[in-house]
Amino acid sequence: MSQTTAVRHPEAPQGSSARPAKPPPSPLLVIGLLGAVVVTVLAGWTIDFSLAPVVEQWPMLTMILEEVVHPEWEEITDPSSRLWVALKETAAIAVIATFVGSLIALAVALLGSKVSAPPAVYRVTKSVMSVIRSLPDMAYALVFVAVVTGPLPGILALTLFNIGIVAKLTAESIDAVDPGPLEALDAAGATGWQRARVAIVPAVLPNYASYVLYVFEINIRASVVLGAVGAGGVGQLIMLYFNRADYPRLAAVVIVIFVVVIAIDLLSQVLRRRLV
Amino acid sequence: MTTDAKARPKPPPKWPYTVAGLVLIGVVLLAGWSLEDAKWERLPQFPGEILQYAGQMLDGVLTWPGAHPEGQSDPDLTYGDWWLDSLSLMGESVALAWIGTCVGALFSFPLAFLAASNTAPWFVRVPVRTFFNAIRAVPEILLAVIVMLPLFGLNPMAGAMAIGIHSIGSLGKLTLENVEAVDPRPVEAVTAAGASWWQRVRTAVVPQMLPETVAFWLYRFEVNIRASAILGVVSAGGIGALLNRVLRGREWEWGGIMLAVIIIVTIVVDQISAGLRHRILHGTETSMAGAAA
Numbered sequence A: 001m002s003q004t005t006a007v008r009h010p011e012a013p014q015g016s017s018a019r020p021a022k023p024p025p026s027p028l029l030v031i032g033l034l035g036a037v038v039v040t041v042l043a044g045w046t047i048d049f050s051l052a053p054v055v056e057q058w059p060m061l062t063m064i065l066e067e068v069v070h071p072e073w074e075e076i077t078d079p080s081s082r083l084w085v086a087l088k089e090t091a092a093i094a095v096i097a098t099f100v101g102s103l104i105a106l107a108v109a110l111l112g113s114k115v116s117a118p119p120a121v122y123r124v125t126k127s128v129m130s131v132i133r134s135l136p137d138m139a140y141a142l143v144f145v146a147v148v149t150g151p152l153p154g155i156l157a158l159t160l161f162n163i164g165i166v167a168k169l170t171a172e173s174i175d176a177v178d179p180g181p182l183e184a185l186d187a188a189g190a191t192g193w194q195r196a197r198v199a200i201v202p203a204v205l206p207n208y209a210s211y212v213l214y215v216f217e218i219n220i221r222a223s224v225v226l227g228a229v230g231a232g233g234v235g236q237l238i239m240l241y242f243n244r245a246d247y248p249r250l251a252a253v254v255i256v257i258f259v260v261v262i263a264i265d266l267l268s269q270v271l272r273r274r275l276v
Numbered sequence B: 001m002t003t004d005a006k007a008r009p010k011p012p013p014k015w016p017y018t019v020a021g022l023v024l025i026g027v028v029l030l031a032g033w034s035l036e037d038a039k040w041e042r043l044p045q046f047p048g049e050i051l052q053y054a055g056q057m058l059d060g061v062l063t064w065p066g067a068h069p070e071g072q073s074d075p076d077l078t079y080g081d082w083w084l085d086s087l088s089l090m091g092e093s094v095a096l097a098w099i100g101t102c103v104g105a106l107f108s109f110p111l112a113f114l115a116a117s118n119t120a121p122w123f124v125r126v127p128v129r130t131f132f133n134a135i136r137a138v139p140e141i142l143l144a145v146i147v148m149l150p151l152f153g154l155n156p157m158a159g160a161m162a163i164g165i166h167s168i169g170s171l172g173k174l175t176l177e178n179v180e181a182v183d184p185r186p187v188e189a190v191t192a193a194g195a196s197w198w199q200r201v202r203t204a205v206v207p208q209m210l211p212e213t214v215a216f217w218l219y220r221f222e223v224n225i226r227a228s229a230i231l232g233v234v235s236a237g238g239i240g241a242l243l244n245r246v247l248r249g250r251e252w253e254w255g256g257i258m259l260a261v262i263i264i265v266t267i268v269v270d271q272i273s274a275g276l277r278h279r280i281l282h283g284t285e286t287s288m289a290g291a292a293a
Helices: A027-046 A052-056 A058-068 A073-077 A082-111 A119-134 A137-147 A151-175 A179-187 A192-229 A234-243 A247-275 B002-007 B015-034 B040-062 B079-113 B122-137 B140-152 B156-180 B184-192 B197-234 B240-248 B252-282 B285-292
Strands: none
Touching (some): A058 B140, A119 B252, A137 A192, A192 B140, A192 B197, A234 B140, B079 B252
């Protein structure tokens, strides 16, 4: 290290060290860190945290993984297999739920922003939406599955879930719309419908389209999950093979889901980048 | 009139939008038609039935907790027991979401520096990023079914680890974006002063991106609470398993209480977490006033 020849500021204190003392950690930070540690210990204790099974059960896992790395390719290559039927069903569920959910969401978003709705309507809409969003899509599917079977409950659960997401994001975009065109329309005496049609919807359309793509992406993943409660699609197939411990077929399903999810992610990323 | 028409630019053609719209509607109709066993004819009755069941659920929620529900095998059972059971299972869900988030944060944090363009060379970056993307593409439930349930058995540890591994992918991506978004000037300054890679990261990068990253951890915790409810359905711990059983058994009052507990706990945790995130990112009014005084 070179010699310390730093030039001191003329008003710097002439103490043993010119460097200001490091501030002590704020008490809030200390409390926060302690709180995090306490919560972690409590949580670990609640779920009996233990990594011992990783060692104990390792042979079991390697046995399963050995089966998994030898997937049943016939499941993928045969276009009439259960997998392709289920995949078509998953795609159809996602398409319908995205379409219907997004259409309703646009209307809800217009009611849920203070730019386009009177204060009373906007507050009620916002609070109803936040209650709808607080339940996971799975809970809706569970309730709906108890009413009807087949893909219909999945479609309805996803539709409701999509309304929640798209309406929230679009309402936020509407809040941020350029007020200039709106003022011009107001000055020209436009009705609420005309304002929405001419100034608001065109302004948020690119954002809206990108949110729609985003939920479509989520829907493909979610319909994998929804099947696990019996709402149709690939998820149901996963549970079937899991319960039969048919790991080679399960692996085939996983490979296809993996590829489909990544492909859709990439596609929608490219599209969204062009939109916004 | 003719000058007017010339001065005005021609509006762009509308037919591409019309065609796109028709194609979209065609795809949706095709999708609807391809679902053979979708019972579309049940759709009109559906809202009525749901409202009826929702009413029963609400009854369960609004009944005095000391009362005894009808038609149960155990005569001592009260609504209060249902509330307590739901709360303790929801506690388990929250706990496994927390542990999962911790696992995700612990592993994603160092990995993110190996994946960011300003802290890692491309031959390290590309594999780490691919790893993040690959993990994110596998839904938690698949991870739980294939790896975690055989490993940990039907208990909350399986759910926590499934959530944890999945969180590495999503947190890693967000963290690496934070690392890439840091102001390059402090980094250049310490590089010019001869700092090693480690010193550069420690003094110029981490202090800049830490608050936002911690805020993301909290946000991920909120997301993971919702995911943990799902994992219960495959018996990987938490409230989902019982919810699945109760709703399938059409015990609407009990189910209503469970859903109410899920909503209340989710909202409370979200509020606390949102408050903490705001505090981490923006500080508080009081501390600013204190600093000014």
